[in-house]
Amino acid sequence: MPSADAAPPDRNKRAVQCHVHKFGGSSLADAGLYRLAAGLLDDQASTRVVVVSAMQGVTDALIALVGSARAGQDWAPAWEALRQRHRAAADALDGDGGRALQSALDEEFESVRSELAAIFGDHSDAEALAAALPGWGEVWSSRLMHAALAATAPGWLRLDARDVLVVHPGEMGMAVDWSASRTRLAEWRAQHGSGHVVVTGFVARDAQGRATTLGRNGSDYSAAIFANLFDADALTIWTDVDGVLSADPRLVPEAVCLPSMSYAEACELAYFGAKVLHPQTLAPVQQRGIPLWIRNTRRPHLPGTLISLKSDPDGAPVKGLSLVRDMAIIELVGNGMVGVPGAAERLFGALRGAGVSVTMISQGSSEHSICCVVRADQAQRARDAVAVAFADAIADSQAQGVTLTDGIAVLAAVGDGMVGTPGVAARLLGGLAQARVNARAIAQGAGERNISVAIGDKDATRALRAAHAAFWLSPQSLSVGVIGPGQVGRALLLQLSAALPQLRKRSGLDLRLRALANSRTMHLDERGIEPADAIARLDGGAAEPVDLERFASHVRGEHLPHALIVDCSASPAVAALYPRWLAAGIHVVTPNKHAGSGDWTRYSAIQDASRSGGGRFRYEATVGAGLPVMLTLRNLLDTGDELFGIDGMLSGTLAWLFNRFDGSVAFSQLVREAQALGYTEPDPRDDLSGLDVARKLVILAREAGRVLSLEDVEVENLVPQALRAVSRDEFLARLEEMDAPMLARYREADAQRRALRHLARLDRDGRASVGVVALPREHACCHTRLTDNLVQFSTRRYADNPLVVQGPGAGPDVTAAGVFGDVLAIAQSLGSPCGMPLLHAGVPAEAHA
């Protein structure tokens, strides 16, 4: 684009003299929207210039009309439909204003009818008419906008850009003849005055005086050209998005609207696929330093994005990410190219000759190969041209050949803040690596404003989301799924709901509940569910039948850096899925004891998957609920201590029952109370049979490196034989059958001044046992309260006087707190790879209409 004269004026030094506003077709779909647009021009600029696109869909309709006329088809019905649409809008906008607007439109529609007839009849002017005809939409639109504005304030002028704007075809699209256009505008203003003006976008005149258009996206370009010609202080492009977003929000739900960016950043993003701005648009405003706002017509209360000389000074290294799909890599490999001048020139000369545009270039310092990325639809042509150019070198074996790899996309990270900031590429490539996306080629210019990575097109969305997460989200962002909102799961959701705002604020921990499942249904949510409302969703219309495979892949997602599943069920079937989840990189936290105490092969698979770089596995709450039992054991062992034995009380339910049971209240009634308080397992027989405690002992023993399984534990079962095999409901109905034997046992112990306590023991030689013991009343275990667990670790360091962990060992709240602690431990261990600031500024994309 040829240079516009005049240096950028200092626009901060004076009040706004002239503000150019541009409305796109999406903002001008009907009469109501014209009025809405007119109502937005409430700035105090002394001159307001409004550049309009055609009504939504009209340019496409005109192009289709030209196509029909060329093909000899009947174009009249479509022409009439277009006319009626404009008449209706004119009627609504200019109802009482006489016939002036209608007759002007009628006259112009008649001109279009004649032009279509000429194209249909293959008149000698047909080509020129066909090129200019799509521009009529802007002419009509300017009339409608003029009517809408005239109703709000008098004195609006209307300028047909074809009267002043002179253009000629250039290498990069239509180029402006600035001098001729400026002179013509001055003449026009001298003739019409310098009031507020409505201008047709998209249209112009060529050097021969023929009407033409600026090509696709030409209306934004027109607005920038007129901002330059009017020497405006500001240009606002009103559109249907809130501004320039950090990434395409259809692909990245987390995309944010950027408050500001530099021309250079906007240009890079525009070149690399951000649809909101065409690169050509920027040059006329950049040359005169005119600030450009992108704002949403339907949400004018939002500030939009300001594009100006300066970048946002918030220090964020990357402003936006863009993706170009449907690309291919052309690679030339050759030993004979090493150190030989001119190979690159020959290659790019060949591509130029074939009319192929190169999007990205990458060459290793060995010069052994050079690759470039081109559009897929030009790839074969590009390959053939390079093969011909290097035919002699290939014949001489100086070059090995030219390869074409299709199915490529280019992901670009753009930002002025990248200049001189170490670690940007590391974060980008680290994000891609985490999402298991392979970088096929990488390019960064010495300008350091853009890092481009060629990737497989099938990975494009995943890559974009991963890269976005790497720059915009806290590295401690976790996508969370919760299974089993029963007693513990519910308590956890409430704790999450209460703690999350503070956690986010104080420590940058960003836990997003995105999935919830019970044994029947699940609810998956892309953006995140408020935990306190989550359970209601399982019964709502958005719930679906549970499918834990889909559940896990949703939680794993692609746009959050980490994923975590919390299993609050007591299901062995769910525990069986842990190895797969961990291997897929999903962290697992659980109070479910089946994984830690179940089948040895599965236990080993879980530990292996976790150790070999998959997700992390934490299950502190399986023993002692919220007490730091496992943590204490791990610390002892990790610091070199040696475990001799473990003994104590490991059941909250049994501790509570034996603390309360004094013969005055039936044992069965106490069991029912314990169940109602949420202390028991879903089936209380797991507690009463000693199985639950046996599981805990196995978990601790394995944590200490012992190979112990449930079958190895000697277990005393308190459940009468007749109740062991019946259903859970029948067991609960017949609970009273436990009363007599338990009362007898209590009386026998009481007679000996002893108290009943349920104890677990793991010996130095590996023997494990659990059961009820009548202890002297002075024994430490008889001085516990409520659900207290008491766990004694005898070790080399704590040989004479064991280390004791004591406190409440059951109940939804304390268990949930233990689970939450594990979640936080994992989240806190996920650090930023290179410690650079993230970009938090901006309006979240969820705010988008």
Ligand SMILES: NC(=O)C1=CN([C@@H]2O[C@H](COP(=O)(O)OP(=O)(O)OC[C@H]3O[C@@H](n4cnc5c(N)ncnc54)[C@H](O)[C@@H]3O)[C@@H](O)[C@H]2O)C=CC1
């Ligand atoms: N209650 C307590 O004090 C403690 C409990 N635990 C453990 O916490 C877990 C939960 O206990 P509670 O909340 O008391 O049990 P609960 O019976 O109240 O809740 C279990 C939940 O798991 C869901 N569920 C069961 N099978 C499922 C499957 N196959 N798929 C998806 N969801 C399934 C159920 O729908 C229910 O929502 C158990 O593993 C228990 O051993 C651990 C320490 C203490």
Ligand SMILES: N[C@@H](CC=O)C(=O)O
């Ligand atoms: N039912 C268990 C709950 C904790 O694991 C118990 O009572 O200890």
